[in-house]
Amino acid sequence: MNLIEGIITAITPIHIGSGKSKGTFIKTLDYLPGRTIRGMLGFYLYKNDKQLFENSGINEDKDISKMGIFFKNAYPFVYLFSWNEIPGKDNIRLIDFLIQKLGIDWVKTAKIEKIDNGMTIKLTDRNNFLSLKLNNEQTDVKLEINDVITDKFIVKIENSKINIYPVVNDGTTVASPLVLRWCKKCDTLLEKGENECKNLEDNILCFQEGAKYSGLMSFDSIKERKLKRAKPPSMQIETKCPITRTGHASMPEGSDLSPYHIESISKGAMFKFRILVKDEFTESIIESLKNAGIYYGLGGFRSRGYGSIIFDHIEKSNLETKIKKRETEISMMKSKLLVVNSQLILRKGDETIIGFDTFKEYASRTLRLLGSNGNIDVEQNEAKISSSIAAGWSLKHRNSLSELIPCIGPGSCVRVSGDSMAIAALEFYGVGEMINCGYGDVYIIGDMA
Numbered sequence: 001m002n003l004i005e006g007i008i009t010a011i012t013p014i015h016i017g018s019g020k021s022k023g024t025f026i027k028t029l030d031y032l033p034g035r036t037i038r039g040m041l042g043f044y045l046y047k048n049d050k051q052l053f054e055n056s057g058i059n060e061d062k063d064i065s066k067m068g069i070f071f072k073n074a075y076p077f078v079y080l081f082s083w084n085e086i087p088g089k090d091n092i093r094l095i096d097f098l099i100q101k102l103g104i105d106w107v108k109t110a111k112i113e114k115i116d117n118g119m120t121i122k123l124t125d126r127n128n129f130l131s132l133k134l135n136n137e138q139t140d141v142k143l144e145i146n147d148v149i150t151d152k153f154i155v156k157i158e159n160s161k162i163n164i165y166p167v168v169n170d171g172t173t174v175a176s177p178l179v180l181r182w183c184k185k186c187d188t189l190l191e192k193g194e195n196e197c198k199n200l201e202d203n204i205l206c207f208q209e210g211a212k213y214s215g216l217m218s219f220d221s222i223k224e225r226k227l228k229r230a231k232p233p234s235m236q237i238e239t240k241c242p243i244t245r246t247g248h249a250s251m252p253e254g255s256d257l258s259p260y261h262i263e264s265i266s267k268g269a270m271f272k273f274r275i276l277v278k279d280e281f282t283e284s285i286i287e288s289l290k291n292a293g294i295y296y297g298l299g300g301f302r303s304r305g306y307g308s309i310i311f312d313h314i315e316k317s318n319l320e321t322k323i324k325k326r327e328t329e330i331s332m333m334k335s336k337l338l339v340v341n342s343q344l345i346l347r348k349g350d351e352t353i354i355g356f357d358t359f360k361e362y363a364s365r366t367l368r369l370l371g372s373n374g375n376i377d378v379e380q381n382e383a384k385i386s387s388s389i390a391a392g393w394s395l396k397h398r399n400s401l402s403e404l405i406p407c408i409g410p411g412s413c414v415r416v417s418g419d420s421m422a423i424a425a426l427e428f429y430g431v432g433e434m435i436n437c438g439y440g441d442v443y444i445i446g447d448m449a
């Protein structure tokens with residue numbers, strides 16, 4: 001098995017149906033569900049490469065042993081700023097970063113200019129200066145404050161733009177664990193059992209109370225003990241008029257047809273994607289993804305020019321190696337908290353359940369099919385569970401919504417114990433129903449709360 005990771009960039013607006021609309025307002029999700037990426041690729045393969053469609057097991061809905069490809073939800077991936085947009089519209093992004101991450105307040109009123117033939121960005125005020133220097137190869141940027149190098153950034157050339165990414169934050173976005181509480185004022189992670197924030201700022205105790213946060217955050221938040229909410233991609237709304245059979249778009253008098261408003265993710269938005277695929281299909285799947293993204297597209301209103309995406313910065317790695325590395329990390333955690341990172345569908349008999357009663361059963365079954373004998377236990381009594389509704393998606397039923405399924409919501413947590421190798425494998429494969437569609441994704445953190 002290989003793990004394919006990379007970036008999806010929207011080259012047109014994208015609309016991902018959420019099943020929710022308010023009157024004539026049609027909302028979009030702000031991430032790309034695994035089921036949607038699977039639907040796009042499945043449809044492309046069905047039309048263009050029947051053999052790969054059959055062999056890869058992309059069409060399989062139930063039997064994990066027949067699945068040769070697993071899609072994960074692609075969450076927003078946000079660059080810091082674009083080199084080309086400074087000075088200009090990205091000034092605010094750069095200033096925000098310098099204030100929030102490095103505590104440099106004077107930049108609020110600084111003069112921002114580009115010097116050295118555009119290779120240096122300089123910020124100055126009366127008493128201070130700092131510069132960002134792009135190297136000749138355009139591969140990295142160094143931040144110098146009063147001539148001392150204090151930070152480095154990653155450079156990516158995207159659509160002929162030089163985009164700057166932070167180094168430490170690898171851009172991974174996860175569902176925030178519901179057991180954690182963050183200070184309402186300064187976003188510091190509260191200690192276990194703590195009721196007020198003990199963060200010191202200018203020698204003054206913050207002392208605000210904490211609150212849980214449900215939503216997407218940067219994975220670094222846990223390590224840095226500071227909540228970094230994921231910035232949602234920018235959105236737009238377009239108003240469209242239904243076209244009647246007689247072929248004109250204006251509304252006839254007394255007509256029931258009314259204009260509708262499509263919300264969409266703006267062009268340029270980026271998402272980090274992950275796909276597990278069997279070794280023998282890896283190369284052809286990568287090629288097919290690229291073609292499918294451009295010629296077929298993703299989500300709704302594709303005939304109206306929505307949904308085109310590009311896949312790039314693609315890296316493939318051997319999954320077994322990744323699992324072994326993760327096993328070592330997990331084995332060093334004293335107590336392990338499993339956090340649900342996408343909707344998780346568990347059944348008990350014919351019913352789906354909002355609880356971890358059958359988790360162990362599902363985990364063991366998945367592990368057995370993967371050829372692992374490891375064991376995992378869950379401590380249900382301390383679980384924090386939210387509920388959600390998953391969209392069942394079937395390629396067999398004309399690539400469409402097949403059912404709405406009550407399920408466990410992202411951010412739900414349960415303490416787990418057992419074999420580290422088994423836990424690591426589940427972290428990559430997921431657990432429960434339809435793990436090939438991005439459902440049942442989980443991640444593990446050490447004991448934080």
Ligand SMILES: [Zn+2]
Nearest residue numbers: 183186197206
């Ligand atoms: Zn605080």
